Amino acid sequence: MFGALDKTFIWAVKYPFDKKSIELLSSLEISLEEILSDESFLEEARKKLKYILKEGKLIPTVSQNPYRDFVIFYIQVLLVRALGHTYIERRFIEVYSKFSSSFLSREDEGNVEELAKNLGLSAELLNIDGNLYFGVPFYEFFKLSKKLSDKYWKLYYFPLHKGYVLLNRKNFVRLLQEAIKVRLFEILLSVENVPEEISEVAQKLLKEVEEFIPKTRRRQEGDFITRDVENYPPCIKYLLANIGKGLGHSARFTLVAFLNTMGYSKDEIIQMFNVTPDFNERMTRYQVEHILGLRGGKTRYSVPSCRKIVSYGFCKADDICKKYTILHPLKYVYVKKRYRE
Amino acid sequence: MKQSDILYIKSYLTTYYHRSYDKLFGMIKKPEMREWAILNIDGKMIRHLHIPSLDSFRDLLSNYIPKGLYHSASYYEHPSEDMDLKHRLKTDVIFDLDADHMPRVEIKEVYKCKNEECGEYGDREKCVICGDATKKIIVVDDVVIDSVKKELKRLVKTLYDILGIEESMTKVFFSGLRGFHIHIEDGPLLDMDDIERINLKDFITLDDVDISLVRDENAFLLSRLIEELPILLKEVSDIELKTVLKKIDELKDDRKKVFLFIKDLRSDEELLAKLNHFITSSLGIGVDPAVLTDLSRLIRAPLSLHGRSGLIKIPVKPSNVDDVSIIGEAMPTNVKCKVYIHYLPQIVWGGEEYGPFYREYTLLPESLAIYMVNLGLGESLSIP
Numbered sequence: 001m002f003g004a005l006d007k008t009f010i011w012a013v014k015y016p017f018d019k020k021s022i023e024l025l026s027s028l029e030i031s032l033e034e035i036l037s038d039e040s041f042l043e044e045a046r047k048k049l050k051y052i053l054k055e056g057k058l059i060p061t062v063s064q065n066p067y068r069d070f071v072i073f074y075i076q077v078l079l080v081r082a083l084g085h086t087y088i089e090r091r092f093i094e095v096y097s098k099f100s101s102s103f104l105s106r107e108d109e110g111n112v113e114e115l116a117k118n119l120g121l122s123a124e125l126l127n128i129d130g131n132l133y134f135g136v137p138f139y140e141f142f143k144l145s146k147k148l149s150d151k152y153w154k155l156y157y158f159p160l161h162k163g164y165v166l167l168n169r170k171n172f173v174r175l176l177q178e179a180i181k182v183r184l185f186e187i188l189l190s191v192e193n194v195p196e197e198i199s200e201v202a203q204k205l206l207k208e209v210e211e212f213i214p215k216t217r218r219r220q221e222g223d224f225i226t227r228d229v230e231n232y233p234p235c236i237k238y239l240l241a242n243i244g245k246g247l248g249h250s251a252r253f254t255l256v257a258f259l260n261t262m263g264y265s266k267d268e269i270i271q272m273f274n275v276t277p278d279f280n281e282r283m284t285r286y287q288v289e290h291i292l293g294l295r296g297g298k299t300r301y302s303v304p305s306c307r308k309i310v311s312y313g314f315c316k317a318d319d320i321c322k323k324y325t326i327l328h329p330l331k332y333v334y335v336k337k338r339y340r341e
Numbered sequence: 342m343k344q345s346d347i348l349y350i351k352s353y354l355t356t357y358y359h360r361s362y363d364k365l366f367g368m369i370k371k372p373e374m375r376e377w378a379i380l381n382i383d384g385k386m387i388r389h390l391h392i393p394s395l396d397s398f399r400d401l402l403s404n405y406i407p408k409g410l411y412h413s414a415s416y417y418e419h420p421s422e423d424m425d426l427k428h429r430l431k432t433d434v435i436f437d438l439d440a441d442h443m444p445r446v447e448i449k450e451v452y453k454c455k456n457e458e459c460g461e462y463g464d465r466e467k468c469v470i471c472g473d474a475t476k477k478i479i480v481v482d483d484v485v486i487d488s489v490k491k492e493l494k495r496l497v498k499t500l501y502d503i504l505g506i507e508e509s510m511t512k513v514f515f516s517g518l519r520g521f522h523i524h525i526e527d528g529p530l531l532d533m534d535d536i537e538r539i540n541l542k543d544f545i546t547l548d549d550v551d552i553s554l555v556r557d558e559n560a561f562l563l564s565r566l567i568e569e570l571p572i573l574l575k576e577v578s579d580i581e582l583k584t585v586l587k588k589i590d591e592l593k594d595d596r597k598k599v600f601l602f603i604k605d606l607r608s609d610e611e612l613l614a615k616l617n618h619f620i621t622s623s624l625g626i627g628v629d630p631a632v633l634t635d636l637s638r639l640i641r642a643p644l645s646l647h648g649r650s651g652l653i654k655i656p657v658k659p660s661n662v663d664d665v666s667i668i669g670e671a672m673p674t675n676v677k678c679k680v681y682i683h684y685l686p687q688i689v690w691g692g693e694e695y696g697p698f699y700r701e702y703t704l705l706p707e708s709l710a711i712y713m714v715n716l717g718l719g720e721s722l723s724i725p
Contacts (some may be wrong), residue, residue: 128559138504138544139529142537152554155544159559163505171556250631295423310548311539311634 009066014103016073016096017183019118025074035071036197044068045075046205052076052095053088053209060102075198081191082202087213089188097180104173109134112172119179123172128161134172135164144178225263226337232258233332234316235309244275250304250312256291257303258329266292303329346714349678349722350651351382351406353711357646357653357673358402365410365644366398370526374416376427377401378639380409380648388639391421408648411639414632424637431531434538435640436500436523436545437516437632438492440481445627446488449480451684451718462684462699462718478716481519481650482688483666489520490662496523496626497659499545503561506530515667517647517654522640538634545633547625550617553607558596563603565624567593573623581612582619646673649715651708666692672708679703680710681721 012021035041052058063069073096080092104112109125109132116123116134121144126135136144138155145153159166167175194202229237239247239255247255252273259269266288273284286295293300306327309315317326320339326332358365366372377390379401387405392398413420414435418428440446452475454461454468461470468475497513500506500523512524525531533541543549547562555563566573570590577583585606592598606613632638641647641654652671669691682698682705689695690709704725705713713719 131559137529138541139533139537142533142540146536146540151551152556154549154554155540156547156550156562156565157554157556157560159557159564160503160561163503166557166559168557248631250635290423307536307539308634311535311542311630313630 006066009070010062013062013066013069013073014060015100015115016070017100017180017187018115021070024070028071032195035075036195041068041072041075042198042201045072045079046201048072049076049079049092050205050209053091054212056091056095058095058099060099077187078191078194078198079202079205081188082194082199083206085206085213088209089185093181093184093188096184097177100180101173101177104176105169109169112169112176116172116176116179119176119183121176121179124164126161126164126166128159128166133159133161133166134169135161135166136172136175138163138165141165141175144175147178148174225261226333227262227264231333231336232262233321233326233329233336234318235306235314236329238314238316240272243273248312251314252287253291253301254304254309254312254314254329256288257301260292261303261330262333266294342714343720346720346722347382350408350711350714353651353707354382354406354408354646354648358407361644361673362399362402363395365642366392366395368643369412370433371416372398372412374418374420374430376413376415376417376420376639377642378411378413379405379407380411382406382408384408389421389423407645410642410645412642414638414640415636429636432533432636433640434525434530434533434541435632435638436496437629437640438489438496438520438522438627439516439629440485440489440519441479442629443489443492443627446485446492448485449482449686449688451478451480451686451716452476453478453717464686478718480685480688480716480718482690483668483692484689485519486515486667490667492626493521493523493659493662496545496628499626512643513657513659514643514654515652515657515671517641517645517652517671518650521657522654524640524643535634535636538636539630542628542630542633545626545628546630547621550620551613552603552617552620553613555600555603558600562620563596563599566620567596567599569624573619576623577619579615579619582615585612585616649712651711668692668708672706674707676707677704677725678707678710679721679723679725680705680713680719682713682719683717685713685718 008020008024011018012024015021076092080089104115107115112134113123113125121140122137124135126133138160141155155165158171229240232240236255236258239251242251243255256269259272260266264272269288270281270284273279274281289295291301304312306315306321306329309329320326320332320336324331324335326335369375373391373393376388377392378386378388379390380386390401392401415427415432416430418430419426440448450464452463452465452468454471454473454475456468456471456473459468459471459473461468463469463475466475466477467473493513500511501508506525510525510527512526514522514524516522550562552562552566567589570586570593574583574586574590577586588602589599592602606616632640643654643656645654646652647654651673652668653673655667655671657667657670666689672691679702681702682696683700685696685698687694687696691706693706695703695705695709702721710719710722714722
């Protein structure tokens with residue numbers, strides 16, 4: 001049987017990002033130097049991180065020495081930070097958020113609620129007509145669910161009670177997993193200095209794991225650029241067809257950013273607008289230059305995502321949009337070009 | 342527009358702002374942190390204005406005569422800089438209920454022949470005199486606003502009862518012409534980013550629904566569908582849809598059965614798509630998506646005048662909107678003025694009926710006369 005202190009460490013292994021675990025870490029009467037003086041800690045952290053990067057998973061168990069497991073987690077944090085590689089950070093966060101979620105699926109309801117509160121959620125355990133739900137304010141639901149790609153993560157698919165979204169344990173834990181990712185990222189960012197010896201091990205580790213880091217072929221500029229309107233997404237074709245009727249702010253913004261990405265010059269774009277009954281070249285030039293980042297804060301605006309275009313009200317999704325789950329107009333051009341070739 | 346009409350409208354606007362500028366400025370939360378904008382009388386928009394005090398607001402109004410006065414929904418660190426340098430801190434959540442965005446609201450339409458030599462007005466899409474194409478002119482009156490009131494009550498019920506937003510956190514306004522604005526100027530909702538606001542918009546409008554994806558027999562969408570069944574059964578004309586709704590009506594006392602019945606509809610994609618479309622159009626509330634989701638949006642300032650209608654954007658209480666003519670309440674004066682009307686079907690303005698008029702001089706409330714001139718349906722404003 002585990003003693004009370006062990007239980008605290010077990011909690012800390014399962015949820016190392018939790019407020020209680022961080023308090024435990026600060027209360028340890030041992031310095032990092034002392035820990036690192038036992039080389040086996042750093043070695044085990046390196047092996048574990050290598051496994052995570054290679055396999056993309058971690059078996060959700062707690063060893064007989066939870067103190068050691070917990071300390072090793074934080075040495076891994078230092079290693080990841082020293083590596084300074086976005087893919088490695090994401091992989092680490094993804095694996096550990098899943099690791100913790102696996103425990104949460106079996107955790108006592110009160111503990112789940114407590115952990116959620118420690119993660120900054122205003123979650124409540126609610127008994128509605130005899131059914132036990134985890135309630136989350138709808139705005140926190142939006143914040144956590146916005147990166148979940150499954151279509152059912154829409155507010156209207158869930159029960160609501162006075163502004164709380166009512167979730168069963170499975171869905172609640174899935175949302176918590178997103179909150180855990182945010183917290184893990186904050187923990188990574190909070191590391192300011194990494195001891196030299198950890199940096200050295202990190203550099204060796206990087207060579208060992210290089211083969212596991214996917215080498216995505218960056219799409220070439222030419223993959224997207226075309227002046228062939230046939231390759232343009234239906235929303236852009238719609239805007240082009242309606243220039244003459246006058247376009248609203250969001251529509252003009254989208255069209256200018258898109259055409260510029262397709263290689264049209266500022267003057268070519270301005271001339272395209274010279275079909276509206278109230279064409280004002282000076283005003284059009286000002287607006288176009290602003291969108292292209294030639295004025296003001298010099299920020300060049302990018303083509304808005306499909307999500308935004310839907311909200312602007314001129315999404316005209318066609319079969320290609322649906323078949324290839326197009327989420328960005330430029331992706332459409334890329335797909336359509338390949339499709340036609 | 343005739344020069345004399347421009348002068349009349351300028352005087353109308355100046356008089357109003359001279360009397361009301363302090364009350365108006367006092368209505369705006371943290372005015373010094375917002376971007377302000379003025380639509381000048383000649384139609385030019387002047388943006389990125391910073392108004393840190395009542396004195397600077399008065400000075401601004403002495404330099405410009407605003408046909409429209411706007412402030413940003415967002416609060417900025419540097420309100421007068423260009424957009425990308427402003428540094429947004431928070432953004433009010435604003436719902437714009439506009440007659441234009443509501444399929445259930447019938448708006449009055451007047452047509453003017455595009456052929457300048459003819460220029461005839463009427464109620465047909467093709468000119469009855471020369472047969473040429475016409476330009477559509479939308480006319481709003483009490484009847485239109487009464488229809489939007491119904492949508493306002495549905496939206497308010499959703500915000501207060503379903504989303505648990507406290508009434509004290511919201512300010513409801515008549516927009517000055519075609520509908521209502523609801524402003525939320527406090528609380529955690531102001532921190533929502535644009536994607537979170539798109540999700541809120543989808544919830545209100547019921548865009549993109551697929552009823553077969555509901556996660557629970559008590560899901561909001563299912564509950565709303567069951568609650569509204571009596572109305573939906575009256576509205577539906579499609580026989581297949583009627584059969585589906587009748588079946589849901591039969592099963593409604595056992596939610597689990599309704600839930601399973603709807604899941605089964607996945608086998609008939611066409612019918613499911615039809616049902617989903619019907620749900621969006623019948624149960625969704627038509628708020629303007631851009632106003633709700635655009636973080637750099639400008640919104641008409643409360644207590645300012647709507648440049649086209651000459652009406653004030655006044656605060657209203659949703660609980661008693663039915664008791665009054667909102668347009669009547671929003672008129673800044675009781676003055677009637679003389680105006681020449683080219684064409685106007687009968688309308689109700691401020692609880693009174695006017696028209697029909699055809700090529701004649703008449704006396705109208707000042708706001709209605711200005712509205713007619715701005716729509717191109719009238720001219721020659723004068724005090725009788």
